[in-house]
Each structure stands twice: as structure tokens, then as C-alpha cells.
Amino acid sequence: MSAGAGLRPWFETYLAAFNRADFPAFGDYYADDVIFHGQAAQLTGRATVLDFYHMVRSHLIERVELLSFVGAPDGLRIAAELRTTLIALRDWPDMPTGPMRAGDTRLRVSFAMYDIADGRFTRIRTAGFAPPRDSAA
Amino acid sequence: MTPEARFRAYLDAFNTGDWDGLREYYAPDVRLVIGNGTELTGRDAIMGFYSKVKLQTRRTIEILQCFAEGKTLAAEIESEFLAITDVPDFAPRPMAKGDRYYLNSFVFYDFEGAHYTRIRAATFRREFRPAAGS
Numbered sequence: 556m557s558a559g560a561g562l563r564p565w566f567e568t569y570l571a572a573f574n575r576a577d578f579p580a581f582g583d584y585y586a587d588d589v590i591f592h593g594q595a596a597q598l599t600g601r602a603t604v605l606d607f608y609h610m611v612r613s614h615l616i617e618r619v620e621l622l623s624f625v626g627a628p629d630g631l632r633i634a635a636e637l638r639t640t641l642i643a644l645r646d647w648p649d650m651p652t653g654p655m656r657a658g659d660t661r662l663r664v665s666f667a668m669y670d671i672a673d674g675r676f677t678r679i680r681t682a683g684f685a686p687p688r689d690s691a692a
Numbered sequence: 693m694t695p696e697a698r699f700r701a702y703l704d705a706f707n708t709g710d711w712d713g714l715r716e717y718y719a720p721d722v723r724l725v726i727g728n729g730t731e732l733t734g735r736d737a738i739m740g741f742y743s744k745v746k747l748q749t750r751r752t753i754e755i756l757q758c759f760a761e762g763k764t765l766a767a768e769i770e771s772e773f774l775a776i777t778d779v780p781d782f783a784p785r786p787m788a789k790g791d792r793y794y795l796n797s798f799v800f801y802d803f804e805g806a807h808y809t810r811i812r813a814a815t816f817r818r819e820f821r822p823a824a825g826s
Contacts, residue, residue, distance in 0.1 A: 625766035625800070628761075666799075681816075682798050682816040683815075684812065
């Protein structure tokens with residue numbers, strides 16, 4: 556991964572791996588001790604983050620679309636606007652960001668900040684931009 | 693001037709209360725969408741909004757990081773709101789004089805030339821600190 560101009564395609568490759576639930580591929584973007592401050596969880600470590608996503612994907616389909624991207628010239632930071640679509644595969648009453656029933660869809664837009672070192676994310680933080688929009692099955 | 697330098701000058705104007713200078717950073721039809729759902733369009737709307745906030749709180753903004761690519765600047769900022777009077781209707785929560793409220797936000801600033809055309813902010817973290825003794 557090169558600094559600056561190469562950051563966006565590198566990030567888009569990450570999102571593509573995430574969206575097809577290719578855990579080894581997108582997990583390779585996380586540093587061993589990555590810090591994850593998401594809206595649904597606060598986690599530390601690649602294994603913990605991947606365990607979390609395994610659990611999430613057992614309940615729902617998650618797709619993330621890149622709306623805006625700003626890469627730092629030093630190649631060490633990314634700011635992204637992301638639209639996430641969640642489709643519940645089964646009832647999930649304890650879903651961290653609010654209960655979902657099988658077939659429900661939830662849309663949300665978030666701003667995310669990524670810190671990068673040695674070609675891996677060391678910290679990921681997200682903030683909700685727009686309130687989630689739910690559509691019942 | 694780089695986008696980052698312009699942004700620092702913009703917030704210097706904000707923090708020092710240079711409202712005439714601040715206004716010049718905005719495009720006439722600038723759109724501002726902030727984390728609490730407030731949407732404002734136009735310089736006058738934004739300046740009017742800030743003027744009201746200024747009557748109730750002293751807001752100081754610190755840049756934690758900023759960087760730009762193309763025509764967008766991304767920033768992480770921390771805003772301190774110090775209540776200079778009781779503010780029962782302060783948007784995040786009621787404030788008493790002397791209370792402080794902190795917002796850490798991720799913000800995108802779209803720009804054309806020297807003007808911000810669209811500003812969008814999402815709140816990452818909030819912290820309320822009551823006045824000492826309250």
C-alpha cells in the first residue's frame with residue numbers, strides 16, 4: 556500500500572472484502588492490537604474484532620458503501636463517509652444498536668476515521684451522521 | 693494557502709469571535725448539517741445560529757487533526773461549550789452557568805476555492821462536566 560493516491564483503492568479493496576464476508580482478506584487489514592470504537596461495540600485486537608463480525612454475520616447481512624473518502628497525504632489516516640445496510644437473517648432482539656426482526660432492513664450513514672501504521676488499521680472510530688432508518692420486513 | 697492552513701485560520705476566526713472574518717469562509721449558499729440533525733443553508737442562517745449559541749455559551753474549538761484530498765477536508769475537532777448563563781434548552785442537555793460540555797466530532801468540509809460549500813458533522817463522543825461545586 557502506497558501513501559496518498561494509493562490509499563483509496565486500498566480502502567475500496569478492504570470494503571469489497573468486508574462486503575463479501577471474506578474474513579481472512581479484510582482481517583488482514585487489522586493490526587494485531589487494532590482498537591475499534593464502533594457504534595455497536597468497542598473492541599481491541601484483530602481476533603476480537605473478527606469474532607465480533609462472525610457473530611454479527613450469523614445474524615444479518617451487512618453491506619457498506621463508500622460515499623465520501625479523504626485520504627491523508629501521509630497515507631496514515633483515512634476519513635470516510637459510509638452507508639451501511641443491515642438485513643436481518645433472523646430475529647435479533649439484543650442487537651446492540653436496536654432490536655431487529657428477521658427480514659428487517661436498517662440503513663445508517665456514518666463518518667469513520669481510520670489510523671494506519673505499517674499497512675494496517677491500528678484504530679477505527681465511527682460516528683453516526685444520520686439517525687438509522689429502519690424498514691420492517 | 694493550503695486547505696489545512698485555511699481551516700486553521702477559519703477556526704482562529706471562530707475562536708476569537710471574528711464574525712465578519714468567519715462569514716467570508718462560507719459560500720453564499722453553504723449547507724451545514726450538524727450531528728443533532730440541524731440543517732442550515734446560507735451564510736446568514738449559519739451566522740444567526742452561531743450568534744444565538746454565543747449568547748448562551750462560549751464555544752472554543754480545538755483541531756485534533758485535519759487533512760484534505762481533492763475538494764474535501766476532513767477534520768476531527770473538539771468543541772468546548774462553557775455556559776455563560778443558565779441554558780435550560782441547550783440542545784444536547786440543560787446547562788447551568790459554569791457547566792462545560794464537550795463534543796468530539798468528525799467533520800467533512802467541501803470547498804470551492806476559498807469557500808466552504810458544504811459542512812457535515814457527526815458526533816463521536818460527548819462529555820458533560822458540571823461546574824465545580826454544582
